[in-house]
Amino acid sequence: MAIVAIIIRRLLKAARDRKAGHHHRHEHDWSVPVIDACSDLDSVFHKWDPRLKIFSILVYCFLVAALTKIIWAFCALIISLAAVKLAKIPFRNTKRRLMAMFGFLGMFLVIMPLTVPTQPGDLLLFFQPIPVPFNVRGLLVAIRIILKAFAIALIMEPLLNTAPLPVTIQALRHLRVPDMICQMILLSHRYIFVFLNEANRMYTGMRVRGFRQKTNLATLHTMGNFLGMLFVSSFNRTQRVYEAMLSRGYNGTFPVYTDFFARPKDWLFGIAWILLGTGLLLLDRTGAFIIW
Amino acid sequence: MTGPALLSFGETMHDLATDVEVPKEGQNLFQLRSLSFSYADGHRALQDIDLDIFPGDRIALVGQNGAGKTTLVRHLNGIYTNQAGSLLYKGQSIQGDNLIRARRQVGILFQDPDDHLFNNTIYEDVAFGPMNQGLARDVVDERVRKALERVELDHLMFKAPNNLSLGQKKRAAFAAIMAMEPEVLILDEPTANLDSRQEKIFDELLLDYRGTLICISHDLLFLYGLCSRAVVLDHGKIHHDYSLKELVSHRASLREHGLDFTFRFIDCCHSSESHDHSKESHEHTESHEHSENLDHLALSQSDKETAVRIITPPMESVPDEKSQVIRLENYSFQYKDGTWGFKDINMTVKEGEKIAIVGENGAGKSTLAGCILGVKQGSGKYYFKNDLIMHSARGELWRQIGMVFQDSSDQLFCPSCEEEVAFGPKQMGLSPLELEKRVTEALALVKLSGFEKRVPMNLSGGERKRLAIAAVLSMRPQVLILDEPSANLDPRNEELLLHILHDLPVTQILISHDMFFVNNSSHRTVVMNQGSILSDLPTSDFIEDEHLVGHQLDYAYKNVCGREIMKMQEAVENGG
Numbered sequence: 001m002a003i004v005a006i007i008i009r010r011l012l013k014a015a016r017d018r019k020a021g022h023h024h025r026h027e028h029d030w031s032v033p034v035i036d037a038c039s040d041l042d043s044v045f046h047k048w049d050p051r052l053k054i055f056s057i058l059v060y061c062f063l064v065a066a067l068t069k070i071i072w073a074f075c076a077l078i079i080s081l082a083a084v085k086l087a088k089i090p091f092r093n094t095k096r097r098l099m100a101m102f103g104f105l106g107m108f109l110v111i112m113p114l115t116v117p118t119q120p121g122d123l124l125l126f127f128q129p130i131p132v133p134f135n136v137r138g139l140l141v142a143i144r145i146i147l148k149a150f151a152i153a154l155i156m157e158p159l160l161n162t163a164p165l166p167v168t169i170q171a172l173r174h175l176r177v178p179d180m181i182c183q184m185i186l187l188s189h190r191y192i193f194v195f196l197n198e199a200n201r202m203y204t205g206m207r208v209r210g211f212r213q214k215t216n217l218a219t220l221h222t223m224g225n226f227l228g229m230l231f232v233s234s235f236n237r238t239q240r241v242y243e244a245m246l247s248r249g250y251n252g253t254f255p256v257y258t259d260f261f262a263r264p265k266d267w268l269f270g271i272a273w274i275l276l277g278t279g280l281l282l283l284d285r286t287g288a289f290i291i292w
Numbered sequence: 293m294t295g296p297a298l299l300s301f302g303e304t305m306h307d308l309a310t311d312v313e314v315p316k317e318g319q320n321l322f323q324l325r326s327l328s329f330s331y332a333d334g335h336r337a338l339q340d341i342d343l344d345i346f347p348g349d350r351i352a353l354v355g356q357n358g359a360g361k362t363t364l365v366r367h368l369n370g371i372y373t374n375q376a377g378s379l380l381y382k383g384q385s386i387q388g389d390n391l392i393r394a395r396r397q398v399g400i401l402f403q404d405p406d407d408h409l410f411n412n413t414i415y416e417d418v419a420f421g422p423m424n425q426g427l428a429r430d431v432v433d434e435r436v437r438k439a440l441e442r443v444e445l446d447h448l449m450f451k452a453p454n455n456l457s458l459g460q461k462k463r464a465a466f467a468a469i470m471a472m473e474p475e476v477l478i479l480d481e482p483t484a485n486l487d488s489r490q491e492k493i494f495d496e497l498l499l500d501y502r503g504t505l506i507c508i509s510h511d512l513l514f515l516y517g518l519c520s521r522a523v524v525l526d527h528g529k530i531h532h533d534y535s536l537k538e539l540v541s542h543r544a545s546l547r548e549h550g551l552d553f554t555f556r557f558i559d560c561c562h563s564s565e566s567h568d569h570s571k572e573s574h575e576h577t578e579s580h581e582h583s584e585n586l587d588h589l590a591l592s593q594s595d596k597e598t599a600v601r602i603i604t605p606p607m608e609s610v611p612d613e614k615s616q617v618i619r620l621e622n623y624s625f626q627y628k629d630g631t632w633g634f635k636d637i638n639m640t641v642k643e644g645e646k647i648a649i650v651g652e653n654g655a656g657k658s659t660l661a662g663c664i665l666g667v668k669q670g671s672g673k674y675y676f677k678n679d680l681i682m683h684s685a686r687g688e689l690w691r692q693i694g695m696v697f698q699d700s701s702d703q704l705f706c707p708s709c710e711e712e713v714a715f716g717p718k719q720m721g722l723s724p725l726e727l728e729k730r731v732t733e734a735l736a737l738v739k740l741s742g743f744e745k746r747v748p749m750n751l752s753g754g755e756r757k758r759l760a761i762a763a764v765l766s767m768r769p770q771v772l773i774l775d776e777p778s779a780n781l782d783p784r785n786e787e788l789l790l791h792i793l794h795d796l797p798v799t800q801i802l803i804s805h806d807m808f809f810v811n812n813s814s815h816r817t818v819v820m821n822q823g824s825i826l827s828d829l830p831t832s833d834f835i836e837d838e839h840l841v842g843h844q845l846d847y848a849y850k851n852v853c854g855r856e857i858m859k860m861q862e863a864v865e866n867g868g
Contacts, residue, residue: 036412165412187410193454194406198702204667205703209767210690210719222705222715229705232749237407244407247369248472249395249424 035189036165038089045087045162049266050171056270057159061152063277070140072284073147079276080154087158094157101153105146113138165189170258183254191241195234202226319383320344321476321504322368326377329363337363339528340377347475350505352515352536355525356550356782357753361508362403364525365478368506369398396425399474401466403481403780408465409453414445417453417464421472439471440464442497459490459653466497476504483514485698485779487652487805510782512540512551516857524549541860550784616640617677617771617799618664625659625670633659633670634823641771646800648810648831651820657803658698660820661773664801665695677770691720694764695773700756701749709735709751709759710744716767734766738792754785761792771799778809811835 039046045053064076084094116138118124124133160168169182206226213219322345329338337360345351345368353361366372367379370386381398384390399421402408411417418439422432440446443463453461462482469477479498483491491514498505498518509515515522515536522539524532526549532539539545618641625633634656641647649657662668666681666689674681676689694716697703706712713731722730735741738758743751748759757777764772777793778786786809793800793813804810810817810831817834819826827834 166416186412190410190412190453197454201697201699201702202705205697206705206715208665208667208690208695209703209716209763211715212719218718225705225707229749233701240402240404240407241410243366243371244402245410245420247371247395247398247400247402248408248421248468249392250420251392251424255420255423 035160036163036168037093038087038161039164039167041088041162043086043088043162044269045083045158048162048269049260049262050163050167051174051260052262052266052270053159053162054168054171054175056273057155060273060277061155063274063281064148064151064155066281067148067284068144069284070144070147072280073144073151076151076280077147077154080151083158084154087162089157089161093161094154097153097157098150101149102146105149108142108145109139112142116141167258171260174260179253186254187241191237194237195230198233198237199230202230319346320380321347321349321382323380323383324367324377325379327364327367327374327379328376329360329367329372330375337528338367341528341530343523343530343533345476345504345506347504348502349521350519351507352512352519352522352539353506353508353525354510354512354515354522354539354549354551356784357780359525360528361525362480363528365400365480365506365508368394368476368478369400370394371400396421396472397474398476398478399469399472400478401469401480401482403484405458405461405465406453408468409461412452413450414440414453414456414464414467415449418468418471421468425472435471435473436467439467442470443467444493457654459486462486462490463493466494470497474503476506477501478506478508480508481510481780482507483509483511485776485805489652510551510780510786512783513857516540524551537860540857541864546783550782615643615677616675617643617645619673619675619678620664621673621675623663623670623672623674625656625663625668632656632823633668634820636672637825639818639825639828641799641801643770644797644799645816646802646814648802648804648814648817649820650804650807650810650817651826654822655820656823657820658775661695661775661801661803664771665689665693665773691767692769693771693773694767694769696757696760696764696775696777698776698779700753700760703760703763704748704756707747708744709740709746709748709762712748712759713762713766716763720767730766730768734762737765737796738762739788752785754781754788757781757785757789758792765796769798771801772796773801773803775803776805777802778804778806807835 064073067073067076084091113134113136114132116135118133118135119137123136125136126133163171166186169186172185173179173182203226206222211222213223322343324341324343327338327341327343328336330336341364353365355361363372367374367386368381370391373386379386381390381394386394409417411420415436418436419432422435427435437446437449440449443466445460445463445467448456448460448464453464456464466482477498482494482498486494495514495517498507505519507515507519519536522532522534522536523530524539524545531549532545539551618639620637620639623637623639624635627633637660649660651657659668663670663674666686669683669686676685676692679685681689704712706715710731713734714727717727717730731744732741735743738761740755740758740762743755743759748756751759761772761774761777774793777789781789790809790812793802800813802810802814814831816828817831818828819834
């Protein structure tokens with residue numbers, strides 16, 4: 001049944017692709033979602049003073065990270081989804097980010113039940129012929145980690161995607177984050193596209209001369225050369241960018257400044273977020289829903 | 293709440309303590325004495341440079357690839373500090389306050405616009421310089437808008453640089469420099485890889501510029517209209533410092549420094565003056581015919597031979613009975629964002645044919661090449677040697693079609709030239725003996741024999757381009773695609789490349805903005821515009837086409853320059 005379902009799904013997708021005139025199924029997608037693509041929309045998050053937004057959401061994230069019960073982690077995820085909706089960010093982008101995360105976190109669902117140390121009271125399931133017991137507590141821990149990770153990753157969307165990155169960086173600077181780190185974030189975001197473009201062109205250059213990735217030494221050798229050359233060209237690029245900045249009067253500080261003005265409702269919104277996180281943590285720690 | 297984004301500056305601005313005296317009339321702006329510079333690897337880039345630059349000078353800084361031009365101009369802005377000798381800007385050495393002053397007053401446009409566009413919007417990039425100059429917010433805002441308006445990018449002000457085409461990026465980087473209203477403007481290959489329309493925009497902007505101009509370019513026809521003084525660098529030394537007219541009038545001097553670009557305008561100017569003449573001489577052999585065409589230029593015998601060998605227009609068209617190698621029927625390509633790369637293309641390429649694809653930046657030329665090569669898949673029918681190319685066959689096209697990219701660095705990733713050239717054949721599973729044979733053969737074809745153990749990264753631009761060609765030729769492709777092969781090459785390397793391509797017995801598809809190159813290396817020219825084919829003509833007819841202007845391919849201005857230079861050379865060579 002599962003195989004039939006997979007085949008039908010693939011056929012449907014192929015038909016959709018054809019209908020849309022797309023034939024890119026086998027092409028590499030090197031695109032990176034722009035971190036502030038939705039900064040020109042209008043929502044309560046867009047109007048919020050970036051300094052208060054960063055501070056209160058980061059505090060909220062720490063509180064969510066401290067949750068120990070699945071039910072409250074799930075609630076945090078729902079709150080994050082609501083925040084994304086409130087910020088008017090298209091769920092398509094968010095889904096891409098979550099899928100990328102799930103590719104890594106999904107492994108926890110398999111690994112943790114098989115590897116957590118057994119404690120008294122643990123429910124152990126045995127599946128023949130697997131000799132290792134499947135620990136249900138491990139599964140619950142994995143689910144909790146995934147829920148919290150998703151909740152925090154999702155809340156990053158309203159945090160970073162509702163103001164232009166330079167404004168967010170400027171707010172970080174107001175929050176006493178060192179200049180050097182702020183500039184590094186700004187330049188990394190700008191040049192990640194340039195480097196990816198370079199990597200893409202170089203990889204295409206390899207493919208048109210017949211390179212296909214295989215699990216052998218030759219592939220390792222070629223990939224080593226590829227990464228080495230990419231590193232060298234990135235290093236050269238960094239040097240040239242720095243020189244271009246110097247040539248235009250750069251003296252160690254980005255002269256990009258933004259005026260911030262926190263209104264009372266910005267403060268109230270910030271306090272509300274922190275209270276929300278605190279509330280979740282209190283419920284988590286009061287003993288209700290012991291297992292979940 | 294955020295206030296208007298950007299544009300204020302604070303306590304970090306550095307105010308200059310004192311004013312430096314502005315040079316009086318006749319007093320030099322820059323004074324370089326015995327200036328030398330060596331890179332960390334020991335390579336000596338500049339040796340004992342003595343140079344005076346005066347306010348209002350318009351200098352063409354020319355020389356072969358690797359002559360030290362870029363290194364020299366980076367000293368003028370204080371990016372490199374002088375290791376030996378002295379360098380004065382407005383009478384003072386470039387350090388301390390005068391260094392800050394130099395960086396704010398001397399604008400330098402790098403060759404790669406991505407080096408200049410490091411912010412998240414074009415607005416911020418253009419504002420970066422004026423804000424570093426310590427200007428007030430409203431002044432900065434005014435300058436940014438004015439600069440972007442002049443380069444016709446005001447409608448893209450708040451776009452991210454990565455969304456712009458190469459031509460737009462070049463103009464944005466230029467606006468970023470011009471917004472600083474520099475007293476001295478230094479440009480490093482400003483028009484490389486640009487189509488004629490974009491080149492014209494640059495030309496007009498620079499003609500309006502009233503400050504001191506220093507321009508590095510291999511395109512002497514472009515420089516001819518802009519500059520009055522020529523400084524020729526050769527192996528890190530100044531070989532000539534005289535008027536540009538003097539430089540272009542002396543072919544011997546141009547040839548000595550690898551700058552002889554006259555092989556280009558022999559051709560560009562023949563169209564109106566010697567066209568009838570070439571028509572008359574159809575019965576003669578090709579060489580004899582062109583030898584006659586060159587008579588009026590009073591060239592030396594060796595120059596004639598060189599020119600005759602290269603200049604072959606109109607190339608004889610490929611006989612109709614030759615089989616079709618490539619056939620595209622209603623072929624289209626759409627990007628993921630929904631925009632069309634090109635639409636409903638119908639095109640054939642015959643065996644042994646050399647075709648050129650021309651058109652302005654963004655016309656869809658490279659996308660079409662990507663589809664022919666098999667790295668992109670569009671919709672419609674694509675036949676290679678009468679076989680319909682479906683997905684599985686697309687993955688095997690690399691065995692028959694090779695491509696040399698615009699930027700050679702994109703396809704050079706091995707630690708030695710030998711490995712680089714052997715990479716493709718190795719993927720084909722050839723024996724070590726055959727590999728060795730092909731490497732030797734390919735390197736010899738591109739005149740790089742003896743370079744086997746050299747590191748590709750350390751080669752000059754021209755050598756790297758030839759190595760990239762060798763890396764493809766070693767796979768013995770049936771079709772060779774060349775994307776802007778002459779970009780960033782000095783005339784000597786360009787001439788050598790023309791020789792190599794002329795002698796190659798493979799079907800060639802050339803993508804280029806360089807009409808001289810197109811004219812000399814193609815039988816047929818396909819003009820693309822906004823993703824469609826506008827015309828498909830024999831190259832000789834295309835060059836004579838009066839509608840080039842309408843196709844954004846206006847070369848009339850350059851032809852006028854070419855004719856002027858030719859007359860001057862004739863006068864000099866006749867002892868006038």
